[in-house]
Amino acid sequence: MLPLTLDHVEFSVNGRDIIRPITCEIQAGTRTMILGPNGAGKSVLMRLCHGLLQPTRGRVVWHKAVAAQRARDQAMVFQRPVMLRRSAIANVMYALKLAGMAPVECRLRAEDVLEAVGLASVAERPARVLSGGEQQRLALARAWALGPEVLFLDEPTANLDPNATRDIEQIIGAIHASGTKIIMSTHSLGQARRLGDEILFLSEGRLAERASVDLFFRQPQSPEAVSYLRGELP
Amino acid sequence: MNDLTQAMYAATRLIFSADALLVSIIALSLKVSFTAVLTAAIIGFPTGAFLAITRFPGRQMLIALLNALMGLPPVVVGLLIYLLLSRAGPLGEFGLLFTPTAMVIAQAVLITPIIAALSRQVIEDAWREYEEQLRSLGAGTLAAARTLLWDTRFALITVVLAGFGRAAAEVGAVMIVGGNIDGVTRVMTTAIALETSKGDLPLALGLGMVLVAIIIGVNLLAHGVKLTAQRFHG
Numbered sequence: 361m362l363p364l365t366l367d368h369v370e371f372s373v374n375g376r377d378i379i380r381p382i383t384c385e386i387q388a389g390t391r392t393m394i395l396g397p398n399g400a401g402k403s404v405l406m407r408l409c410h411g412l413l414q415p416t417r418g419r420v421v422w423h424k425a426v427a428a429q430r431a432r433d434q435a436m437v438f439q440r441p442v443m444l445r446r447s448a449i450a451n452v453m454y455a456l457k458l459a460g461m462a463p464v465e466c467r468l469r470a471e472d473v474l475e476a477v478g479l480a481s482v483a484e485r486p487a488r489v490l491s492g493g494e495q496q497r498l499a500l501a502r503a504w505a506l507g508p509e510v511l512f513l514d515e516p517t518a519n520l521d522p523n524a525t526r527d528i529e530q531i532i533g534a535i536h537a538s539g540t541k542i543i544m545s546t547h548s549l550g551q552a553r554r555l556g557d558e559i560l561f562l563s564e565g566r567l568a569e570r571a572s573v574d575l576f577f578r579q580p581q582s583p584e585a586v587s588y589l590r591g592e593l594p
Numbered sequence: 595m596n597d598l599t600q601a602m603y604a605a606t607r608l609i610f611s612a613d614a615l616l617v618s619i620i621a622l623s624l625k626v627s628f629t630a631v632l633t634a635a636i637i638g639f640p641t642g643a644f645l646a647i648t649r650f651p652g653r654q655m656l657i658a659l660l661n662a663l664m665g666l667p668p669v670v671v672g673l674l675i676y677l678l679l680s681r682a683g684p685l686g687e688f689g690l691l692f693t694p695t696a697m698v699i700a701q702a703v704l705i706t707p708i709i710a711a712l713s714r715q716v717i718e719d720a721w722r723e724y725e726e727q728l729r730s731l732g733a734g735t736l737a738a739a740r741t742l743l744w745d746t747r748f749a750l751i752t753v754v755l756a757g758f759g760r761a762a763a764e765v766g767a768v769m770i771v772g773g774n775i776d777g778v779t780r781v782m783t784t785a786i787a788l789e790t791s792k793g794d795l796p797l798a799l800g801l802g803m804v805l806v807a808i809i810i811g812v813n814l815l816a817h818g819v820k821l822t823a824q825r826f827h828g
Contacts, residue, residue: 412726435730442727445745445827454741455731488828 361422361433361509362388362541364409369418371404371565378404380565381418386543388509391536393556393573394545397588400562402545403439406512409543410436435503436512440519441495443487448479448498451487455502473501477531493524500531504540511535513544517551529555549589553577561585597795604796605803616797620804623781626694626768627761630701631709634757637702638709639750643739645710646717647725657714663707668700672770675700679771692773697781700767705757712753717742748820748827755816759809 364386371379379401386392386409394402407413408420411434444451452470453463461469474480477497482490487498496516503511513532517525532555536542546552552559552573559576561569563584571581580586608616645657677683679691679699690696720742728738743750765783772779774788782805789798 407726410730412729436726438726442724444724444741445747458731458733458737486827489826 361424362386363423364510365419365421365423366409367419367421369405369408369415369420371401371408371413372416378565379408379415382567383418384560384567384570386541388541390557391542391544391555392558392560393552394543394560394562395547395549395552395588396545396562396568397547399564401565402547402562403514405562406436406514406543406545410434410512412436433508434510434512435506435508436514437496437499437503437516439515441499443490443495443498445488446486447484448487448490449474449483451498452502452505456505459506469505470501473505474498476504476534477501478527491524493520493527496520496524496528497531500528500535504531504535504538508540510541510543513542515545515547517546517548525551549577561588563588598799601795601799605800608796608800609804613800616800616804618777619780619782619785619801620808622694622779623762623783623805624808626697626781627701627758629698630705630761631754631758633698633702634706634709634761635754638706638757639713639743640739641706641710642713642715643717643743644735645714647721647738647742648735657711660707660711660714664711666704666707667766668704668764669766669770671704672700672767675703675767675771691771692775692779694772694779696771697768697779700771701761701764704764704767705761708760709753709757712756713743713746713750716746716749716753720746748824751816751820755813758812762805762809 366382366384366386368381368383369379370377370381382405394405396402404413408415411420444454446454449467449470452473453466456466456469457463471480471483474483477500479494479497479501482494487495490498496519500516516532517528520528529551532542532544542555544555546555556573558572559570560567561571561576561580561582561584563582568584569576569580569582576585577589580589645653645660675696676691678685679688679696680686681691690699717739721738724738724742724745728741733741763783765787768774768779768781769784769787772781772784774780774784780788782801786798786801786805789795789801
């Protein structure tokens with residue numbers, strides 16, 4: 361379904377522009393980091409790509425239109441994980457069942473991903489009593505189980521401590537290694553550097569700069585990126 | 595004061611001797627009110643869920659109307675059901691007037707708006723938290739409604755209790771459509787009204803004590819279940 365093309369995508373709410381015209385093409389394979397200060401429009405841009413929001417103007421076009429299969433072809437993990445009031449494994453199975461998988465298969469697949477994210481031992485525990493880090497790992501497992509072609513991650517470690525953050529970053533690496541395209545927003549420079557291949561730098565709803573991670577950190581081109589890199593704590 | 599003490603004494607004796615008349619009245623009351631609550635829940639929950647997660651013109655009006663219907667005067671409901679069920683009424687051929695079924699209908703009509711309106715509020719609050727995640731997983735309106743009803747199940751217990759309390763305590767509607775026929779449609783509230791006017795204060799007071807005890811007991815039990823379940827599930 362990739363590449364994903366944004367064609368003059370704009371988004372505004374009550375006359376306030378959140379996303380000013382953005383045109384770009386996102387390719388398969390690389391890990392794309394959407395970087396920028398708070399309020400730059402990172403989350404909104406991801407929701408526009410994922411289809412949770414409709415652009416006010418412009419179009420979001422997937423290479424292969426597969427609207428009906430959307431749930432399985434792309435998935436999203438949010439900043440605050442939304443856990444259903446049931447066991448950890450049932451949370452994963454819920455997503456698989458919605459995607460149309462047979463119940464027996466669901467359980468096997470769910471057990472596999474929980475094992476992969478290190479949650480096999482708490483599979484039967486109610487999801488809502490897990491720690492914040494465990495909940496986010498479960499959210500990743502739920503998305504990963506679907507075997508999506510593209511995974512959106514909206515600041516998945518914003519509420520987590522360093523240890524939990526490390527776990528999450530490892531899992532994201534494994535998901536990418538399994539062949540899933542990663543599109544992730546973050547405001548952490550270190551994380552963007554660790555996880556990213558390319559940077560989309562947003563500033564005030566504009567795509568201020570797009571570059572490989574290496575180039576972006578060595579030689580930022582836009583004044584906004586230069587000042588962001590200077591101002592951000594290490 | 596002397597009246598009251600005497601009545602209390604006689605009432606306690608009636609209760610502990612498990613007076614047959616008293617028991618039959620209590621049994622009918624419970625049967626009618628539980629059936630009415632069940633019926634109201636079957637209609638009210640889906641209605642509440644539907645109103646909570648769909649958006650259509652006139653929705654706000656409908657919600658306001660539903661909230662207003664929570665305050666329906668029981669005697670007016672009784673009168674309307676009476677007109678519908680009486681021999682000459684549109685549903686007269688079923689011969690339901692002055693039967694327990696008519697009382698169930700009247701109570702169900704009274705409390706369906708309560709259950710629908712309160713569950714709408716509960717489910718809408720949950721929807722705010724779940725919406726993006728469920729839409730991201732590809733849940734349609736029906737799947738989302740079912741998920742939310744299940745996930746708010748503990749809060750919905752309280753909603754059901756509010757309905758049960760109203761049903762068990764009202765007298766106006768069941769008096770009109772049931773007719774307070776001895777051994778057929780006499781329930782606790784109508785018996786209390788009758789015995790009081792006849793001057794049989796012990797029986798009236800005994801029934802009153804049982805009614806209050808049942809309402810408190812049901813609420814305590816449900817509250818306990820809710821607390822335990824919530825502690826377990828988070």
